Amino acid sequence: MKLRHKKILTAYLFLLVPLTFFAFIRFYPMISAFYISFTDWNIISPVKNFVGLANYVKIFNDSVFRISLLNTLKYVAYGVPSVIVLSLILALLLNNITKLQGFYRLIYVMPYITPLVATSWVWRWMYQKPPTGIINNFLNMLGLPTRSFLMSTTEALPSIVVTTVWIEVGYCIIIFLAGLQSIPKEYLEAARVDGANRRQLLFKITIPLLNPVIVFLSVMQTIIFLRIFTQVYNMSDQGSGGPLNSTKPLVLYIYQKAFKSFDMGTATAATVILFLIILGITVVQLKVLNKKVEY
Amino acid sequence: MNFAHKILLILVIVMIVFLSITPIYWTFVTSISSDKDLIKTSKSWFPPQPTFRNYQEVFGLSKDVYSVGNQIKRTITNSLTISFAVTFLTLVFAILAAYAIERLRVPLRNYISFFVILTQMLPPVILVIPIYLILSKIGLLDSKFSLSLIYIALNLPFAIWILSSYFQRLPVSVEEAAIIDGCGYLGALWRVLIPMSKPALFTSGIFVFLSSWNEFIIALVLTTSLKSKTLPISISEFMGRFYTNYPLMTAAGIVSMIPPIIFASIFQRFLVEGLAKGAVKE
Numbered sequence: 001m002k003l004r005h006k007k008i009l010t011a012y013l014f015l016l017v018p019l020t021f022f023a024f025i026r027f028y029p030m031i032s033a034f035y036i037s038f039t040d041w042n043i044i045s046p047v048k049n050f051v052g053l054a055n056y057v058k059i060f061n062d063s064v065f066r067i068s069l070l071n072t073l074k075y076v077a078y079g080v081p082s083v084i085v086l087s088l089i090l091a092l093l094l095n096n097i098t099k100l101q102g103f104y105r106l107i108y109v110m111p112y113i114t115p116l117v118a119t120s121w122v123w124r125w126m127y128q129k130p131p132t133g134i135i136n137n138f139l140n141m142l143g144l145p146t147r148s149f150l151m152s153t154t155e156a157l158p159s160i161v162v163t164t165v166w167i168e169v170g171y172c173i174i175i176f177l178a179g180l181q182s183i184p185k186e187y188l189e190a191a192r193v194d195g196a197n198r199r200q201l202l203f204k205i206t207i208p209l210l211n212p213v214i215v216f217l218s219v220m221q222t223i224i225f226l227r228i229f230t231q232v233y234n235m236s237d238q239g240s241g242g243p244l245n246s247t248k249p250l251v252l253y254i255y256q257k258a259f260k261s262f263d264m265g266t267a268t269a270a271t272v273i274l275f276l277i278i279l280g281i282t283v284v285q286l287k288v289l290n291k292k293v294e295y
Numbered sequence: 296m297n298f299a300h301k302i303l304l305i306l307v308i309v310m311i312v313f314l315s316i317t318p319i320y321w322t323f324v325t326s327i328s329s330d331k332d333l334i335k336t337s338k339s340w341f342p343p344q345p346t347f348r349n350y351q352e353v354f355g356l357s358k359d360v361y362s363v364g365n366q367i368k369r370t371i372t373n374s375l376t377i378s379f380a381v382t383f384l385t386l387v388f389a390i391l392a393a394y395a396i397e398r399l400r401v402p403l404r405n406y407i408s409f410f411v412i413l414t415q416m417l418p419p420v421i422l423v424i425p426i427y428l429i430l431s432k433i434g435l436l437d438s439k440f441s442l443s444l445i446y447i448a449l450n451l452p453f454a455i456w457i458l459s460s461y462f463q464r465l466p467v468s469v470e471e472a473a474i475i476d477g478c479g480y481l482g483a484l485w486r487v488l489i490p491m492s493k494p495a496l497f498t499s500g501i502f503v504f505l506s507s508w509n510e511f512i513i514a515l516v517l518t519t520s521l522k523s524k525t526l527p528i529s530i531s532e533f534m535g536r537f538y539t540n541y542p543l544m545t546a547a548g549i550v551s552m553i554p555p556i557i558f559a560s561i562f563q564r565f566l567v568e569g570l571a572k573g574a575v576k577e
Contacts, residue, residue: 011402015396025422104312109566116527117527126321234534239531271418
């Protein structure tokens with residue numbers, strides 16, 4: 001009995017720091033954000049008045065908020081399928097490689113591990129007009145016209161998506177490769193003996209068994225694209241989310257409301273909306289995609 | 296595998312390697328080019344007259360305290376201090392916590408992990424506003440200390456998770472023997488569990504390091520002066536201001552990429568294992 005108490009006490013002692021951090025740096029701020037979203041607080045005024053849902057009404061009447069919301073959904077809609085499909089195809093091909101695996105993997109993760117700020121700027125330069133922009137140089141070499149990329153209201157968002165896909169694909173390839181290697185060889189061999197062709201092997205065995213990995217990566221990538229910020233901040237002029245708000249995602253909207261206009265009520269209301277979107281999409285994805293496969 | 300398939304495979308590999316490396320390589324080439332070579336429309340794969348002048352400037356050989364180089368040098372020091380401190384402390388706290396969860400079977404452990412996962416989904420921006428307000432109230436804005444505390448808090452769940460799932464796979468018998476021999480919990484942890492968990496420690500260590508080295512939005516909000524500003528923030532600011540000084544800015548970019556690339560090369564095996572762990576084991 002005494003030993004048991006000692007054990008529990010030690011356990012909580014060992015957990016003391018993480019639990020304290022959790023309470024003060026995660027839990028309290030979360031609750032506090034919810035609370036502030038129902039007040040009219042800006043940093044300068046000392047009083048917080050409870051205003052009910054006024055901030056929520058205000059942001060939904062704000063056209064910039066609606067554009068940011070739409071942009072965020074565009075990032076997800078363009079980005080997530082591209083990342084998942086591209087990395088799955090590449091991983092299926094790369095799974096056949098046996099030599100120098102470690103070296104190749106190091107190369108694919110390079111975009112993922114280098115600072116996002118630096119890679120964003122690198123791409124920003126690459127997207128420029130000739131002679132600095134190597135992408136346009138390349139297009140001109142092929143006889144194609146120069147494009148404006150980040151300077152255009154229609155091309156800027158897809159250009160940022162391309163950069164983000166470039167960053168995330170390497171990471172997803174590695175996860176898919178690990179998933180592929182965990183599929184028992186016997187399943188594939190048994191199916192081959194039964195006369196299954198390559199396509200059947202892929203669609204009836206490999207992909208269904210890879211489902212947990214696909215679910216994991218889709219949820220994770222969705223959250224990543226919903227939270228997109230650093231790339232947009234660094235790839236648009238003055239971190240504005242321009243041209244003309246065409247690339248501004250929710251997180252940048254929140255950042256500007258909170259730290260440029262100091263309108264904390266509106267900013268936190270927008271964070272609550274973002275939180276609900278992330279929660280909702282994640283739950284739906286887990287429900288829809290997570291079908292158990294057993295053989 | 297037939298011949299056509301093999302050719303396709305080689306093409307794919309060449310393409311991926313090319314696409315992964317080109318932007319970084321090109322940045323490097325720009326950073327060692329002289330201004331006049333950059334204006335040329337026809338680019339060569341390597342500058343005719345490579346120069347490391349920009350790196351000399353980034354590493355602050357200039358005497359002027361307000362030079363770009365000196366400011367970048369200070370933020371590099373800040374970033375290194377913060378990243379190493381965060382990595383070390385996160386590992387210490389995570390080891391203790393993982394031990395409590397996995398071996399001491401702390402009561403309510405399922406609820407604890409549920410809450411941790413729930414908050415893990417939150418975008419950092421939701422935390423950043425209240426944290427900013429708290430820190431400004433207690434006067435701890437713009438400090439390496441508070442930024443490190445936040446990074447530790449944000450990285451702990453992942454590190455605890457990696458370590459506790461690794462502990463789960465290790466046999467309990469040796470530890471029990473150590474405890475019976477009078478080692479106590481800490482002794483068993485230090486003498487038995489930690490030496491056996493090196494791979495998991497490396498994996499979580501690299502991740503914590505990379506995430507503190509690369510973090511942007513929290514540092515952007517919480518740091519205002521050279522006292523605590525991190526490298527990504529100074530890069531972002533300078534890039535905006537000296538938009539046209541490509542060689543200098545690309546040199547700063549390359550410098551920011553060096554620590555992650557060095558770590559990833561040394562700990563390549565652990566990095567890949569760690570990345571894969573999250574997904575394959577549900």
